[in-house]
Amino acid sequence: MKKICLALALVSLLGLSGQAFAVINTIDDVPAATLLLPYFEVDLNNANGVTTLFSINNASATAVLAHVTLWTDQSVPAIDFDVYLTGYDVQTINLRDIFVNGTLPVTASAGQDPGDAISPQGNVSQDINFASCTGVLPYANPAVSASFRAHLQAWFSPATGNCAGARIRDGIARGYVTIDTVNACNLLFPSSPGYTALLTQQNVLWGDYFYVNSGQNFAQGETLVHIEACSVNDSLCVVELDHTFYGRYNGGLPADLREPLPTTLAARFINGGAFNGGTDFLVWREGNQAAAGYSCSAAGPAAWYPLDAGQIVVFDEEENPVQQNTCPSGDPTCAQEITIPNEAQRVDVAGDLLAPFDFGWVYLNLQHSKLTPYGDPYAQAWVTAVMDAEGRFSVGFDAVQLDNANTPNTTFIPVASGGGLPADN
Numbered sequence: 001m002k003k004i005c006l007a008l009a010l011v012s013l014l015g016l017s018g019q020a021f022a023v024i025n026t027i028d029d030v031p032a033a034t035l036l037l038p039y040f041e042v043d044l045n046n047a048n049g050v051t052t053l054f055s056i057n058n059a060s061a062t063a064v065l066a067h068v069t070l071w072t073d074q075s076v077p078a079i080d081f082d083v084y085l086t087g088y089d090v091q092t093i094n095l096r097d098i099f100v101n102g103t104l105p106v107t108a109s110a111g112q113d114p115g116d117a118i119s120p121q122g123n124v125s126q127d128i129n130f131a132s133c134t135g136v137l138p139y140a141n142p143a144v145s146a147s148f149r150a151h152l153q154a155w156f157s158p159a160t161g162n163c164a165g166a167r168i169r170d171g172i173a174r175g176y177v178t179i180d181t182v183n184a185c186n187l188l189f190p191s192s193p194g195y196t197a198l199l200t201q202q203n204v205l206w207g208d209y210f211y212v213n214s215g216q217n218f219a220q221g222e223t224l225v226h227i228e229a230c231s232v233n234d235s236l237c238v239v240e241l242d243h244t245f246y247g248r249y250n251g252g253l254p255a256d257l258r259e260p261l262p263t264t265l266a267a268r269f270i271n272g273g274a275f276n277g278g279t280d281f282l283v284w285r286e287g288n289q290a291a292a293g294y295s296c297s298a299a300g301p302a303a304w305y306p307l308d309a310g311q312i313v314v315f316d317e318e319e320n321p322v323q324q325n326t327c328p329s330g331d332p333t334c335a336q337e338i339t340i341p342n343e344a345q346r347v348d349v350a351g352d353l354l355a356p357f358d359f360g361w362v363y364l365n366l367q368h369s370k371l372t373p374y375g376d377p378y379a380q381a382w383v384t385a386v387m388d389a390e391g392r393f394s395v396g397f398d399a400v401q402l403d404n405a406n407t408p409n410t411t412f413i414p415v416a417s418g419g420g421l422p423a424d425n
Contacts, residue, residue, distance in 0.1 A: 112133055268360070
């Protein structure tokens with residue numbers, strides 16, 4: 001009897017709208033219309049090296065269509081595909097399968113799967129037909145040709161020729177992923193004209209992600225960033241001139257109805273003790289317009305690279321602050337320049353942010369001057385802190401959001417640039 005009652009309670013809970021527990025303009029772990037994997041890594045040369053896996057889950061009985069886009073770390077959209085989910089469905093994607101094997105998730109709506117063998121319908125799940133997916137889903141295996149895979153690898157880990165990502169040249173593909181609920185199969189990127197007409201306001205998606213390095217017997221993971229949509233009839237919905245997640249692709253207009261991310265965050269770090277591997281921040285930032293690629297003679301898209309920052313302050317555990325210089329590249333007044341230049345990156349707190357303390361936290365105001373569609377600097381960002389002990393074990397957690405792009409932080413901490421340790425108050 002207890003098991004039956006528990007099952008009924010679970011079904012009742014899943015049947016509730018995610019909006020009942022959600023707050024628009026606050027990023028919380030509730031079903032959403034868009035998911036963001038803020039940063040990924042795939043070792044293109046070593047099958048036992050690092051790769052990134054993520055899941056797309058459907059929290060409702062209603063069947064939905066999810067559109068997945070892979071972006072380079074400098075915001076060039078490179079490949080997109082659709083995933084059909086029956087009610088309460090889940091799909092797990094290993095990015096190495098795409099980059100190396102050319103494999104995409106094999107799913108199909110009822111119209112392409114009359115025998116219900118590809119995307120089986122559960123006994124409490126809906127299975128419907130998306131006519132737009134006929135001739136598209138299910139994807140063949142391999143779905144990505146060898147020539148296009150070579151193109152992807154060159155774009156995500158560029159060395160020569162046309163570029164689309166940071167030229168680190170270590171054989172690691174880096175970037176980020178967006179997943180949106182849509183009303184039809186399509187080949188558009190979120191930055192493409194007309195894409196917002198395909199978006200739906202179905203807050204039903206949730207998921208997580210993992211970095212797995214089998215050669216080191218090591219893994220790290222976190223929850224995907226859940227970005228809710230609101231209805232145009234909702235009093236809490238966005239209004240004209242509000243920031244939204246995809247607003248920069250619509251001339252600053254909130255046509256996508258997706259809530260914005262914060263501009264300012266706080267995260268702890270530990271660079272010693274049990275976590276002698278140190279702390280990395282996985283950072284996603286809102287740049288400017290998406291690029292279509294650029295010459296390798298340039299470091300990045302000319303429209304916005306590198307991204308500057310409003311203020312980065314490192315505190316120790318006795319509240320002593322050190323402000324790191326965050327001025328743009330080439331400014332001769334900067335004694336030492338700290339940059340988080342890309343849309344997606346892994347940042348070593350000790351090595352890249354030059355944290356002078358072993359224990360403390362970092363105040364990250366990641367507003368910048370390159371965000372032109374809105375006429376203000378209130379760019380979105382997301383930060384996840386990962387602490388590890390030299391590949392043996394790790395913990396990961398999202399940074400605390402201190403504002404959002406529609407109610408941005410406008411106060412700067414009065415710390416002398418370049419550091420100095422004032423007396424503890």
